[in-house]
Amino acid sequence: MFFKSTAGLEDFETAAMPHLTALYRTAKFLVHNPAEAEDLVQDVYLEALKSFHRFQPGTNCKAWLFSILFHRLHHVRRRLLKSSLEDTLRDQDSMAAEPPVPQEIRDENILAALDQLPLAFREIVVMADVEEFSYKEVADTLKLPLGTVMSRLSRGRKLLREELSEVAKSYGIGNSAKDAEGESA
Amino acid sequence: MNVLNFDSRQCDRTRRQMDSYLSNELLVETTDEMLRHMENCVPCSSELESRMRVREALQRAAVRQPVPEQLVQAIHQRLKKNQSRPYWTARAPAWALVLAGAALIVIVGIAGQQWMRLDRTREMVASVLQLGVSDHLHCAIHGHNYPNVANPPEVLREKLGPQYAELLPAVEKKLPGFQVLEAHICSVPGSPRKYVHFITRGEGTILSVILTKRNGETLPAGRFVTAGSFGNGNFYEKQLEGMSVAGFQVGGYFGFVVSNLSEHEMDQLAEGLAPALRTALNAGQAQAALSHLIVPFRQ
Numbered sequence A: 001m002f003f004k005s006t007a008g009l010e011d012f013e014t015a016a017m018p019h020l021t022a023l024y025r026t027a028k029f030l031v032h033n034p035a036e037a038e039d040l041v042q043d044v045y046l047e048a049l050k051s052f053h054r055f056q057p058g059t060n061c062k063a064w065l066f067s068i069l070f071h072r073l074h075h076v077r078r079r080l081l082k083s084s085l086e087d088t089l090r091d092q093d094s095m096a097a098e099p100p101v102p103q104e105i106r107d108e109n110i111l112a113a114l115d116q117l118p119l120a121f122r123e124i125v126v127m128a129d130v131e132e133f134s135y136k137e138v139a140d141t142l143k144l145p146l147g148t149v150m151s152r153l154s155r156g157r158k159l160l161r162e163e164l165s166e167v168a169k170s171y172g173i174g175n176s177a178k179d180a181e182g183e184s185a
Numbered sequence B: 001m002n003v004l005n006f007d008s009r010q011c012d013r014t015r016r017q018m019d020s021y022l023s024n025e026l027l028v029e030t031t032d033e034m035l036r037h038m039e040n041c042v043p044c045s046s047e048l049e050s051r052m053r054v055r056e057a058l059q060r061a062a063v064r065q066p067v068p069e070q071l072v073q074a075i076h077q078r079l080k081k082n083q084s085r086p087y088w089t090a091r092a093p094a095w096a097l098v099l100a101g102a103a104l105i106v107i108v109g110i111a112g113q114q115w116m117r118l119d120r121t122r123e124m125v126a127s128v129l130q131l132g133v134s135d136h137l138h139c140a141i142h143g144h145n146y147p148n149v150a151n152p153p154e155v156l157r158e159k160l161g162p163q164y165a166e167l168l169p170a171v172e173k174k175l176p177g178f179q180v181l182e183a184h185i186c187s188v189p190g191s192p193r194k195y196v197h198f199i200t201r202g203e204g205t206i207l208s209v210i211l212t213k214r215n216g217e218t219l220p221a222g223r224f225v226t227a228g229s230f231g232n233g234n235f236y237e238k239q240l241e242g243m244s245v246a247g248f249q250v251g252g253y254f255g256f257v258v259s260n261l262s263e264h265e266m267d268q269l270a271e272g273l274a275p276a277l278r279t280a281l282n283a284g285q286a287q288a289a290l291s292h293l294i295v296p297f298r299q
Helices: A007-031 A035-049 A061-093 A105-114 A119-130 A136-140 A148-169 A176-184 B008-022 B028-039 B040-063 B068-083 B096-141 B152-165 B167-174 B263-283
Strands: B179-187 B194-202 B205-213 B228-230 B233-240 B243-250 B254-259
Touching: A007 A119, A007 B040, A035 A061, A035 B068, A035 B233, A061 A136, A061 B243, A105 A119, A105 A148, A105 B040, A105 B205, A119 A136, A119 A148, A119 B040, A136 A148, A148 B008, A148 B040, A148 B096, A148 B254, A176 B243, B008 B028, B008 B040, B028 B040, B096 B194, B096 B233, B096 B254, B152 B167, B152 B179, B167 B179, B167 B194, B167 B263, B205 B263, B228 B263, B233 B263, B243 B263, B254 B263
Parallel strands: none
Antiparallel strands: B179 B194, B194 B205, B205 B254, B228 B233, B233 B243, B243 B254
16 A cells, blocks of 8 residues: 555556657757757656646647656756857848758758757757647647747748758758759749 | 739748648648649749658658667666655654654744745745836837837937947847847836836747846845846746746846746846846946936837
8 A cells, every 4th residue: 555556657658658759759859969868758757657647638648748848858958048049040041042952851961950950940840840749739838829839930941941951062962953943933 | 814823922922821831730721722823833832842842851850760779668667666666665653753743843834934935035026027027018018119110220329328339239149030129218107217128029029128227126046036047147037917027137237038928938038138238238338327327218
């Protein structure tokens, strides 16, 4: 009687463990360091287990786990966003022209481009485009107004295309789409 | 004859909607309209294809990221260990329970006193943060004392006067994505207090950066009342009258960032702004106290 039942643990693992892959890759995209991402995800699961009694069965478990992930990340985030917001200055100039995108996009190139995005944009691009959360789910999870989510996603995607274009150039990859877009513009 | 491919306004609108289309957030009618346009517009359909290509490439690359095997094991073990931790490791003898009870009474008494002190401290912080919120609401939100098109920097510098003109570049630099529409010295009716007020627009909202003289008042320190720190200072945050406000001390002034953005965003902005404002204040004549200010209230 002095020990908690393990029945709750089984229910928790059934509901939460299927989302491990999504949580880990998101954590890795956000903190860069794989070891730190592993620690972060472990902490998320422990915290989720402690508050599992508050989780309503039938609701979106993935969104709930992501809320915990971002809540924990905000502790780290203050430090990271300092540089992130400074980096954001770059996007002032980014709205002018549509960057050309290579026809062939390699995994390493798109991931390198994603790494270059300021955190405030990267987290929204990952949530919306990789994990396919709706605008509302992203807004609820990050506690941001819907309009901010939409504008950051739009700017984040554009920054990604710009970075991709730069990364591709640095790898010496040709851009067959450029000519086509030049013709059509 | 369909001339949609020559309608640049339709192209602009289509491109603005592309991100919502990619996220499947458009209404069916809007989606139909957009697709009809793209049937006849090569540049737009080419751009959409390009954006889809990037999104698909990102998804493809992301799902190929493996999860370390040891992570799954580590999580299982930590969950199991945490789940089976005993609540109570041994039954205590009666005298120990009595002792524990007495200690508990003392602790509750001390905690009660501490709690009341903490409550008063929080009230003190809230009353200071209220200064910034009041000016933001009175001047920017209800008074709408800013133009729709930003005033030029030279006009803003003139309104600020030589004491505070150097704050302008600091605010502009530390608020990426925000445009400074207005900067002036203002006050709230019923109070002689003056505010150096920057009104900015960005992220779909109006955000104020405000400075006012401390007049010897200070914000209390302590981890239960502060929201974070910068350099050798602390910053504070609160939700007041529907607004998020982050406050801090810079030299002889209280500084505030006020808007309806989330608390986390306000934290980040305050962290960046506070040291920059301190430097700007120290740099020029801005060190002059607000009590010397003779600039009339401008709008």
